[in-house]
Amino acid sequence: MKKLIASGAITVNSPQKSSDRKWTFMEKLFLGLTLPQYIGQALRNPFNWIIAIIFAVGIPIILGRFIFGLSWVTHSSNDYPWGLFLAFGLFGMVPLSSSGFLLGTACEVFGRHDLEPIERLGLLNGLLGYFFAVVFLLIDLGQPWRLPFPMVVSFGPAAVLFLVAWHVSTYLSVQIAEVSVSFFEWIGFPIGVRAIRKITLGLTVSGIILSTLHQGALGALFTYAPGKVHPLWYSSSFQWIHFFVSSIPGGLCMVITVSTIASKTMSWRFDQRFKDSLDRVTVSLAKGASMGLATYLTIKLMSIAHDNKWAYLTTGYGQWYLVEIMIGVIIPMTLFAYAIHHKKLPIIRFSALLVVLGIFLNRLNTALITFNWKLSEREIPHWREVAICVTVYTIYIVVYRFILYRLPIFYQWKTQEQYALAYAAKPETTILKDTEPALVFASKTEAKAFRNAETITS
Amino acid sequence: MKRRDFLKGCLIGGAAASLGAPSKSWAVGSFEGYPDAMGVLVDTTRCIGCRSCEAACNKEQKLPEPDVPFDDTSVFEEKRRTTEKAYTVVNRYETNDGQKPPYRKMQCNHCNEPGCLTSCFVNAYTKTKEGAVIYNGNVCVGCKTCMVACPFNIPAYSYSSAFDPLIKKCIFCYHTRLKFGKPPACVEICPQEALTFGLRSDLIKMGHERIRETPDRYIDHIYGEKEMGGTSWLYLSRVPDDQIGLDTTLGNEPVISNVKDFLGMVPMVLTIWPALFSGIHLLATRNKDHGDEHHNHSEQEDGKK
Ligand code: SF4
Ligand code: SF4
Ligand code: SF4
Numbered sequence: 001m002k003k004l005i006a007s008g009a010i011t012v013n014s015p016q017k018s019s020d021r022k023w024t025f026m027e028k029l030f031l032g033l034t035l036p037q038y039i040g041q042a043l044r045n046p047f048n049w050i051i052a053i054i055f056a057v058g059i060p061i062i063l064g065r066f067i068f069g070l071s072w073v074t075h076s077s078n079d080y081p082w083g084l085f086l087a088f089g090l091f092g093m094v095p096l097s098s099s100g101f102l103l104g105t106a107c108e109v110f111g112r113h114d115l116e117p118i119e120r121l122g123l124l125n126g127l128l129g130y131f132f133a134v135v136f137l138l139i140d141l142g143q144p145w146r147l148p149f150p151m152v153v154s155f156g157p158a159a160v161l162f163l164v165a166w167h168v169s170t171y172l173s174v175q176i177a178e179v180s181v182s183f184f185e186w187i188g189f190p191i192g193v194r195a196i197r198k199i200t201l202g203l204t205v206s207g208i209i210l211s212t213l214h215q216g217a218l219g220a221l222f223t224y225a226p227g228k229v230h231p232l233w234y235s236s237s238f239q240w241i242h243f244f245v246s247s248i249p250g251g252l253c254m255v256i257t258v259s260t261i262a263s264k265t266m267s268w269r270f271d272q273r274f275k276d277s278l279d280r281v282t283v284s285l286a287k288g289a290s291m292g293l294a295t296y297l298t299i300k301l302m303s304i305a306h307d308n309k310w311a312y313l314t315t316g317y318g319q320w321y322l323v324e325i326m327i328g329v330i331i332p333m334t335l336f337a338y339a340i341h342h343k344k345l346p347i348i349r350f351s352a353l354l355v356v357l358g359i360f361l362n363r364l365n366t367a368l369i370t371f372n373w374k375l376s377e378r379e380i381p382h383w384r385e386v387a388i389c390v391t392v393y394t395i396y397i398v399v400y401r402f403i404l405y406r407l408p409i410f411y412q413w414k415t416q417e418q419y420a421l422a423y424a425a426k427p428e429t430t431i432l433k434d435t436e437p438a439l440v441f442a443s444k445t446e447a448k449a450f451r452n453a454e455t456i457t458s
Numbered sequence: 459m460k461r462r463d464f465l466k467g468c469l470i471g472g473a474a475a476s477l478g479a480p481s482k483s484w485a486v487g488s489f490e491g492y493p494d495a496m497g498v499l500v501d502t503t504r505c506i507g508c509r510s511c512e513a514a515c516n517k518e519q520k521l522p523e524p525d526v527p528f529d530d531t532s533v534f535e536e537k538r539r540t541t542e543k544a545y546t547v548v549n550r551y552e553t554n555d556g557q558k559p560p561y562r563k564m565q566c567n568h569c570n571e572p573g574c575l576t577s578c579f580v581n582a583y584t585k586t587k588e589g590a591v592i593y594n595g596n597v598c599v600g601c602k603t604c605m606v607a608c609p610f611n612i613p614a615y616s617y618s619s620a621f622d623p624l625i626k627k628c629i630f631c632y633h634t635r636l637k638f639g640k641p642p643a644c645v646e647i648c649p650q651e652a653l654t655f656g657l658r659s660d661l662i663k664m665g666h667e668r669i670r671e672t673p674d675r676y677i678d679h680i681y682g683e684k685e686m687g688g689t690s691w692l693y694l695s696r697v698p699d700d701q702i703g704l705d706t707t708l709g710n711e712p713v714i715s716n717v718k719d720f721l722g723m724v725p726m727v728l729t730i731w732p733a734l735f736s737g738i739h740l741l742a743t744r745n746k747d748h749g750d751e752h753h754n755h756s757e758q759e760d761g762k763k
Contacts, residue, residue, distance in 0.1 A: 048698055069620035078541060078614040081602035109735050111742035142600020142615065142623035149580045154597040160717060161603050163724065201739060209731045213724060218475035220720035222701055224607035226579045227705065236716040240723070374705075 008320060028186065051394055058391025061384050065139060073384040079372055080379040082140075087367035089136025092360045093129045094168075094218060095243065098251030100126020100175055101204075101211040102288070108204040115284060117277040120409045122184055122255050127175040129254075130168060130402075132396045139388060146190050160220045167214035174203050174210065175458035185413040186406060219243025222366060229255050230370035232321045233362075235303035245260060245299060248292035250359040252285045253332075256352035262404060269404060279345055286348045290336040291356060297329050317370055324365060328358015485732055495589030496568070496636065497658035497690035498663055499647055502702055504652035506675055507534065507548055507561035511644035511653070515546045515565075518631055518643035539566065539701065540615040545628040551702045558559060559696065561643070561700045563653070565628035566591060566612045566689035567682060573713030577607035580626070589658060589690040590630035598625060603723070609686050609708050630690070658690055663693055687712030 023032065030038040033147045042048055065073045076083035090457035103122030106112040138144040150156065169193050177196055184192035196203075219240040222229050226236060235242065259278060263270070270278075304310060332351035368379065404410065513528040514523070522543050528532055534550035541547075546565035553559060568591045575583035580597045583604065600623055605613045613627045631642035640646075641655035654661065665680040681699045682689040686708050693704060700706045 020535070038506055067620060069618055069623065071617035072620075074617070076602075076617065078539060078605065079611060081605035081615065105735070109739045109742065111739070140618075142602070143598065144600075146580075146599040147595070149599050154580040154582070156579045158721075159579040159581075159716070160720065161577065162579035162599060201736075205735050205739075208735055209727060211728050212731065216720060216723075220717060221603065221606075222575060223604065223720065224714040225609075226713075227609055228606070237719050240720045244554055397535050429683055449695050 022188075025187070026213040028406065039401055040339050051398060054394045055145075058115075058387050058394070059346050062139065062391060064384075065388065070140075070142065073382060073388060075379055075382045075385065076140075077377060077379065079377075080368070082367055082371075083379065084368065084385045084389055085136045085140035087364050088360070089140070089392065090133045091218060091363035091367050093133040093136070095215060095247035095250040095359050095363070096254040096356060097126045097129025097133070098211060098215060098247040099129075099255045100178065100251075101207040101257070102248060104204040105205055106179065106288075109208070111125075112284075114277075115281060117274050118259065118281045118285070120256060120261060121181075122251075123175065123178045124403060124407075124409055125181075125255055125258055126251070126399075127172070127179050127439060128396060128400055130175065131174050132392060134168065134172070135392055135395075136389075139392070160217050160224070164214050164217045164221070167210045167217065171207065171210040171214065174207050178207070182407040182409060185408055189252075208348075209266070211247075216240035217246040218238055225371075226373070229261045229366060229371050230317055230373040231307070232304070232307050232317060233366045233370055235307065238299055238303040238306070241299055242303070243295070245292060245296045246362065249289040249296065249355050252292065253352035253355035253359075254291040254458055256282055256285055256289075256349060257356050258400075259351045260352075262410065264402075267406060269410045273412060274410050282345060282348055283340055283343065286336050286340055286352065289352065290333055290340070293329050293333045293355070297325070297333070300325065302330075317373065320365070320370070324358065324361050325353055327359060332358070460563050469719040481746065492585075492587045492589060495569070495585055495658045495690055496655065497589055497661050497692060498642070499631070499654040499656070499661040499692050501652050501654070501668070502560050502562045503693045504650045504695045505548070505561040505563060506650055506652075507550055508649060509533075509548055510647045510649060512544060512546055512548060514643040515628070516544070518634060519545055519629075521545070522602065526737070534561075539613050540612055540627065542548075542614045542618075542626040545626065549703060551697075553701055554698065557696075560697060560702050562693070562695075562704075564610075564612075564703075565644075565691070566630070567610055568628075568630055569686055569712070570689065570714035571687040571714055573607035573609055573686070574604035574613055576712075576714045576717070577603045579603070586632060587637075588630075588632070590636050592629045592632045593625055593627065595622075595624040595627040600624075606691040607713055609713060629694055658692075661692055665692060667716075668694065684723075708736065 008245070008336060033041070061073060061248075067128050070076065074083045074085070099122040103115060103119045107119045138147065139148065146153075150162055151169070156162050178200070181193055181196050183194070184190070217240065221244055223236050223239050226234065263278065304313075313321065332354045335347050335351035335354075338344070339351065372379075467474065488661065494722060508530045512524075514525060516528070524530065537549050538544075538547045546563055548561050548563045550559050550561050568589055570585075572583060572585060573592050575581075575585060575591060578598075580599055582594045582598045583591055584594070585591050600615070604625060605615060607610075613625045615625055616623045616626075623725075630636050631640075631644075635642055645653040645655045654664065656664070662680060662683055666681075669676045669678055669680075676694050676696060677698060679691050679699065680694060681693040681704050693699070693702075695702055695704075698706070
């Protein structure tokens, strides 16, 4: 993409293609490229080939799950009703998607205008995370076509899951509304933009309520199984607080991680404002995340002290617990403290990734790895179950990328007048500036493939 | 944003939040069970492991052919659990007191305050006044939370069915027998009278009676009298309960007690949060000249300055 831009292609960032012509919808869809150019760049991207292979294997398996039933794809059993789909997909993705409400709150409620450049990424990350958590849920439900039942057919209001169902679905619509601002700008529907802006605060506040409740509710789901979740991962009075509090650093670090990957693979999409503020915003987010981690660690220790569970720490499970806390909480906290002080961005980005992995590990541990610790046999996921998880996650990445390429998330949409102004003043330079290679950051670990994504084309 | 818009925004926020309001009306009762609840007293000292109850249940509930015939005792080599094909199973337990090993039948215990029932978000379970915990497959979505929530690991799921997978568990023969006051099939067939059907309250008395009359035959405890808030099916045993596979770490609180903390917090969040955060918003933006402007405009204006 960078090469194409260098050779004269212009990116879509305002309704006008040139001073006298508007972008058509198709042109917007193809990023302002011609069809052969677009297909060409897609084919030259090795990451797309990897995706194609994953889909070729994974999609038939997903279809198979609906034709042959759950037992064909999972090792979920009568003793382990929740397998990888829920442990990884639902319990793992939802906390990482708290970014929507966190950044919404910071910008709209606390008036932190300095975080605005990344607010939209936070909102989008939230929306997609929730959406795909629901996709995972649909795959895992025995009768997914009955998903609306708790809303319309039969109510079980004493159930925590009832709350989750209602709140996640309401919150999904709130998030769609929040993200739709970008979409309305992009398709050129200013009335919609204005309408949503008017209710932004209301949306944000309801977002806070719904998020507090269902992040906590996912934790509270485990209080139904006091004897089955290992005591180190269980606490009847603190469980929901654990889940809620850990979702705060989770969401913030996920945004850091996504913006890091994006800055390596699609910096052509960033505008000057985003580039200039990315480092500063990352530091702010990291500060927030460290506060969250500190709180999380405190209540973790409190709950162990409260029920006097120190003895468990010396068992095998206890060591595994310590590993989880080290990876996900203590090491990143230390690194954050050091890196924020010395403004070492690569380290911040690396520890953010650790936090993300730590959250996944915590949810996997609670829901699967240490679940049923009293039973002798452990459940090992079926390979098809893993394949489905990888496939759905890949779809998630593809959709994410599709949206980031197009909607004004990393850049600001120029209105007609602004475009005219900029065009009159210095038509070439503004555009060329956008194509300068972004700062190169040193975080290495996640998704090598992701990084390759654009290097060839650029 | 103007003050009026701000209020409007809050209203919409409140409305969106109150969509979730049915969650307020949860029902946490200190429910002691229906007075007329029936139950079954399982006297494991009488059970000889003949598996006739398994066969009777299979026939009564029209379950599929078993993998191993019901007169085959090789099944005792390992511990089995209830499955989609067997609502009840009998296991043999090794003890080290030199006496013949005890057997225990297991099935749904028909709790007074069932975990499965409270956890189901479409209310598929019903505790009938006769004491049975029955299940309505027409609304079940298949989230399998009830399986997680059952402290006794009873509900099974027909994973193999692609289009109509359902929860499978003992229903106390409710539709065919209990409703008409008849004892369940497994009880009726038992040749040893190890299973006694009756009013739960009578069975508890009877159990204590047996313990008092022959104290060396039983430990002094009826499993299920208090466990997890009490169950309709009760167990007498010669050896400590944990040696016949009964979980003695569960405690007497029903599952719902663990969840109360969280459920109690919900209405608080629903009422306090909107006011709290709207207040913070007013404070945070009060002293800024463009605080009411939307950010994008203000940002761009800033940029131009
Ligand atoms: S034993 Fe399990 S399935 Fe049966 S009523 Fe109790 S909680 Fe429900
Ligand atoms: S699996 Fe069915 S019965 Fe069990 S909790 Fe979910 S909806 Fe209710
Ligand atoms: S009560 Fe009925 S359904 Fe339950 S185990 Fe006995 S025969 Fe089977």
